[in-house]
Amino acid sequence: MPAPTEFLDFVDSNADAFIKRLGDAVAIPSISGEAAHREDVEKMAKWLDEQLTAVGVETKLVDLGDQTLPDGGKLKLPPALLGRIGSDPKKKTVLLYGHFDVQPARKEDGWDSDPFTLVVHEDGRLVGRGSTDDKGPILGWLNVLQYHFDHKKDLPVNLKFCFEGMEESGSDGLDDLVKKESQPGGWFHGADCVCISDNYWLNTRTPVLTYGLRGLTYFSIHVSGPSRDLHSGVFGRTVHEPMTDLIALMGKLVAGDGRILIPGVEEMVPPPTEEEKAIYERLDYSIEDIEESAGAKIAIADDKIDALMGRMRFPSLSLHGIEGAFDGSGAKTVIPAKVSGKFSIRLVPPQTPELIEPLVTFFLESEFAKLKSKNSLTVEHLHGGKPWVTDHNHWNFEAAKAATRAVYNREPDLTREGGSIPVTLTFADALGVNVLLLPMGRGDDGAHSTNEKLDRSNFIEGTKLLGTYLYEIAAVDQ
Amino acid sequence: MPAPTEFLDFVDSNADAFIKRLGDAVAIPSISGEAAHREDVEKMAKWLDEQLTAVGVETKLVDLGDQTLPDGGKLKLPPALLGRIGSDPKKKTVLLYGHFDVQPARKEDGWDSDPFTLVVHEDGRLVGRGSTDDKGPILGWLNVLQYHFDHKKDLPVNLKFCFEGMEESGSDGLDDLVKKESQPGGWFHGADCVCISDNYWLNTRTPVLTYGLRGLTYFSIHVSGPSRDLHSGVFGRTVHEPMTDLIALMGKLVAGDGRILIPGVEEMVPPPTEEEKAIYERLDYSIEDIEESAGAKIAIADDKIDALMGRMRFPSLSLHGIEGAFDGSGAKTVIPAKVSGKFSIRLVPPQTPELIEPLVTFFLESEFAKLKSKNSLTVEHLHGGKPWVTDHNHWNFEAAKAATRAVYNREPDLTREGGSIPVTLTFADALGVNVLLLPMGRGDDGAHSTNEKLDRSNFIEGTKLLGTYLYEIAAVDQ
Ligand SMILES: [Zn+2]
Ligand SMILES: [Zn+2]
Ligand SMILES: [Zn+2]
Ligand SMILES: [Zn+2]
Structure with missing residues (x-):
């Protein structure tokens, strides 16, 4: 009608x-x-x-x-x-x-x-x-x-x-x-x-x-060491620096091509069915559309189906920033005492914040142990929502x-x-x-x-x- | 007199x-x-x-x-x-x-x-x-x-x-x-x-x-991609994210124990002479002094001479922070468009800013090439001073x-x-x-x-x- x-x-x-x-x-x-x-x-x-x-x-x-x-x-x-x-x-x-x-x-x-x-x-x-x-x-x-x-x-x-x-x-x-x-x-x-x-x-x-x-699960990784910010001239190469540890951890989370490196996270997602692929194939979309909306030729995929699935049916991990470090313009020679790295994972079924959180925490804690740092690590789960x-x-x-x-x-x-x-x-x-x-x-x-x-x-x-x-x-x- | x-x-x-x-x-x-x-x-x-x-x-x-x-x-x-x-x-x-x-x-x-x-x-x-x-x-x-x-x-x-x-x-x-x-x-x-x-x-x-x-040489590594900040829901796993590249690069600069990983930088410094070691041995100093002034038990060295030499006669590299990323409290799901990682190296003779700068730039550019990112990298040398x-x-x-x-x-x-x-x-x-x-x-x-x-x-x-x-x-x- x-x-x-x-x-x-x-x-x-x-x-x-x-x-x-x-x-x-x-x-x-x-x-x-x-x-x-x-x-x-x-x-x-x-x-x-x-x-x-x-x-x-x-x-x-x-x-x-x-x-x-x-x-x-x-x-x-x-x-x-x-x-x-x-x-x-x-x-x-x-x-x-x-x-x-x-x-x-x-x-x-x-x-x-x-x-x-x-x-x-x-x-x-x-x-x-x-x-x-x-x-x-x-x-x-x-x-x-x-x-x-x-x-x-x-x-x-x-x-x-x-x-x-x-x-x-x-x-x-x-x-x-x-x-x-x-x-x-x-x-x-x-x-x-x-x-x-x-x-x-x-x-x-x-x-x-x-x-x-997609769902979302948002984390803040806190690394703390000294009781106050230190001067890199006085303390450089003397103490374990929280930023060194935090950057090392954040560098282990995601590959340049978007693959999430936390064991168990990617594996949870089933491969696309032929019916699904056909949906993506049909969509009116191109790599040029991505590049136009991003304002630069920085698409990861060369292929339309891969690009669409990257956005819609695979999880993604983005590093958003660091709280507590030097973030101004210019040059400041500080060793920040406590830094918090922020990242989030976009989730797809059957992932849920509850399933992902222990994988993230376990991975970060074991990687931190490998660093043999005397600083302290806390993994905080800020919020999340199901896909x-x-x-x-x-x-x-x-x-x-x-x-x-x-x-x-x-x-x-x-x-x-x-x-x-x-x-x-x-x-x-x-x-x-x-x-x-x-x-x-x-x-x-x-x-x-x-x-x-x-x-x-x-x-x-x-x-x-x-x-x-x-x-x-x-x-x-x- | x-x-x-x-x-x-x-x-x-x-x-x-x-x-x-x-x-x-x-x-x-x-x-x-x-x-x-x-x-x-x-x-x-x-x-x-x-x-x-x-x-x-x-x-x-x-x-x-x-x-x-x-x-x-x-x-x-x-x-x-x-x-x-x-x-x-x-x-x-x-x-x-x-x-x-x-x-x-x-x-x-x-x-x-x-x-x-x-x-x-x-x-x-x-x-x-x-x-x-x-x-x-x-x-x-x-x-x-x-x-x-x-x-x-x-x-x-x-x-x-x-x-x-x-x-x-x-x-x-x-x-x-x-x-x-x-x-x-x-x-x-x-x-x-x-x-x-x-x-x-x-x-x-x-x-x-x-x-x-010690001298100093201060760098800012700029990675830029999209023409504006993007939303991680829409662009996550679709584009090369500047933060992912920057964190990967910053993670390659220094080990947790303070060793600088940029080829050529450590190698430039001669080992200490026996006379020098004797000076450090004589100094009224202890690991406890470091830990007291840092306010935490985070000294890298167990040994007084190593600790003193780490501070005084070896170079150090500190990661100070990132400009342009999310640095507030709370949770923001942004993909920052342009981020600048700040770090500096404390220098000892015979290192000079002029000798170190090309090693840093060459290393960062070759590591960036390995990332196969479509983003852009610029290594900026902010300022420096001889030891x-x-x-x-x-x-x-x-x-x-x-x-x-x-x-x-x-x-x-x-x-x-x-x-x-x-x-x-x-x-x-x-x-x-x-x-x-x-x-x-x-x-x-x-x-x-x-x-x-x-x-x-x-x-x-x-x-x-x-x-x-x-x-x-x-x-x-x-
Ligand atoms: Zn002063
Ligand atoms: Zn003064
Ligand atoms: Zn709205
Ligand atoms: Zn709305």
Whole structure:
């Protein structure tokens, strides 16, 4: 069941109004990571609440309590905004997630225009903080609702909404809310599937459905020796230097070609099946795409399938930096007393933080013992999250594929994300239903960067895609 | 020729006045490294000028022009203070060096009392910034002059003074001044030897004469790849990561036991002679001294001679840190785009920065080639200075040994410093005469640290030592 032609026409003829509304949303600097902007996040919640109410959605702003700051202080969390419309037991129920908070942005960071004024460029770029992450997609759903409200049309499915204002700051408070509301009697109970629009196409050309995410496990290796920083003139070649030990350990973790050298970590991952390889082969992607987005010819792989699997279905280990060492410009002859090396591993099934952590700790401790250093080593596991892969032949995905064909006239690319979107796992675990990641924006949108943009065509066709997806959900066999 | 008993008695009976004067000097926060205190350095120069003039020294404040700041701005340099007293052609001429600027200090850094108020403790500690580095030694010379002025006694030698106010900030402008004034007709021309009191005893017990300094060569290894920082979720195992390459390179430079792994660097240093070993054997030093000053049981050597040679007569390599990587607390999943690893090598004869630099560059470039990375490497040599070793049997040293025996009733320890005091080489090269380092303070004075102190006995007996040294210089055979 395709969407009514009337809906598609409505979206086209209201495009300017939709863009204006996106401008209103971008104008509220709802930066969750800056205390000074916390009330703007709250303002954004209220703005969105009014918009949803105006198109017939029943809403509830949920107080999530206080955030505990690093200094021990408390800051009120912005509310989560829950919504629902329709309760026809004959229709499927779709739960939609989005976030109305944004990353920090300042003109001085290198923006060509004020980040909180949406600028419509001739080439179609709608530039502003939050345009693509994640106000654009949220407003896409609002556009769909607008049509049905204005035309007094029933939606083809029952909808539930979960919009949060802390996504860019760790989704404080959301996990508990989702678990609670997924119980019988809860707001989300009875959802048949979930759709999240908060990631991106692989490139600038081909629509994407995403069925997997890598997990993460983050470590800090602490090496300490002297009771204070020492001068290398006085102590060089006299004492065991923590930096020498730490660099030796960090140098044993990963090879230049990305292979993880911690015994047991790579071995845990099964080789790809022929069916999987065929998916990667089909993807609209090239080594040039990597190099263009990295801004340099530094791709590890020569081969597209290897490159895609490196990003999506193999684990990776990145060395992020060192805390406690000299990190300024110039030349300082210090022997730092205590240094902490930071690295993280992106995980794929069947890896989990719980399975990986003992391998990492055992390996680092045995390598440290080989150094015969008199310094001390502590391996700290900072945080982690499981990887996620779902069935991309599920009816939720089939509906999205049909919608993509209808709107974009092509098959979507089936991707796994190299990064994590933790809320995906929260919904999958709490509700036990299929979760679809249905991105609106392109791979070059620069979500957390300067000059973040959403292309006009992605916003408008993306609105059609979201609406059509709901009609296809209604039609697809469960 | 020992110093007159009257001089020694004068020093004892004027001890309180001398300490009060040290307090006046400490009270001027002459921090050369902070622009806001630049006028205090100038004030200190003028204070010292008045003190010297009052005891009969002819002085000259030399304008050193402007300092160029990192941001390109200009800041007026404090003047150097030159002095001279006596011009008897039958007497030897001794050039004395000291610096009247100090390291930064703030009570909040962990001082037990205001750093710029000299506190006299019951246990004899005189606590205050600059007490030992280097106002105490300068005032020691002033105390010696005070005696001769008050008692209308001629000094046993002609004296020249070179006091600077930028030592803690790279001795800006001093090299050119010393070179110029060492030419015929210059202020320093004709000096027969140099004495610098600006280092420390090895421990808290035994007086020291220092006859060597290690040199230094400082490197920054830059590895760059992507055009901007990347997200490890999106790019992990897709691109060559600069941190992976940098850590691999930094891990190849030095072994845990301090041996430098760059081919050719260790090999350049001859093994110690038996005579040298005997010097180290005699030194009043132990592994416990290292561990006490480092605040932890992390000494590399089990053996005193090995430990001392590791510090004094072998090169060392320290890894100081990384610029451009994640260096904060917490967990950030960044792939830094450009990282710079900082390390330096302490040099001993016959090593020089010029000899070492090509070995380092060749080694790093060949190791980088082995990594087969598509990132770029640049090896930058930031700065360097030659090592220095002089003849500790020279009459300048013999006079200091005799003075030490007379005042402290014991043989001084003959040491080489692990660090560098660049002005030593400047004087040695410009004048071509023997330079003696004659420390006043103890190894635990904490020169650049919180609660910097000079012990009352080191200040008072040290004043006697400086005066006696001049009498022994007059007596010793040239
Ligand atoms: Zn987002
Ligand atoms: Zn985001
Ligand atoms: Zn000094
Ligand atoms: Zn100093």
